[in-house]
Amino acid sequence: MKNLYKELGVERILLIGEDPWSRESLSTFFRIMECDMDSAENAMEAAVAVSRSRFDLILCEYQLPGMSGITLLKMLGNIQPGAVKFLFTPYPAEKLAEEAVRSGIHEVIRIPF
Incomplete structure (x- = not known):
């Protein structure tokens, strides 16, 4: 079976989210897909991770303590x-899509998946 993520050049992923269950389940999925995975619970942890490593994909929850996901991703x-x-x-993703695009975000995903 081909690994679509590797074919797309996505090998290193940072997942930012407050909910430990969501972080763990998504991390497990991407590890099964043979992607290197880092996770962060908040903006501070995410900033440290990004200062130390290069990421191909950054997934971020909209609601974070102290800062919106849009602001953090920008x-x-x-x-x-x-x-x-x-x-x-x-x-609803439609309500956030315009602001997200202006902020350089590639996609807004509605959860639960």
């Missing part, structure tokens, strides 16, 4: 402009 995109940025949210 900041992280300035540090790693080549990373693809996805925002996941329980809110």
Whole structure:
């Protein structure tokens, strides 16, 4: 079976989210897909991770303590402009899509998946 993520050049992923169950389940999925996975619970942990490693894909929850995921992804995109940025949210994606696109986010994903 071909690994679509590797074919797309996605080998290193950062997952940012407050919910430990979501982080663990998504991390497990991407590890099964043979991607290197890092996770962060908040903006501070994410900033440290991005300062230490290069990521191909950054997945971020919309609601984080102290900062929206849109704001965080915009900041992280300035540090790693080549990373693809996805925002996941329980809110209707249409409402966030325009702001997300203006902030350099590639996709808004509605959860639960």
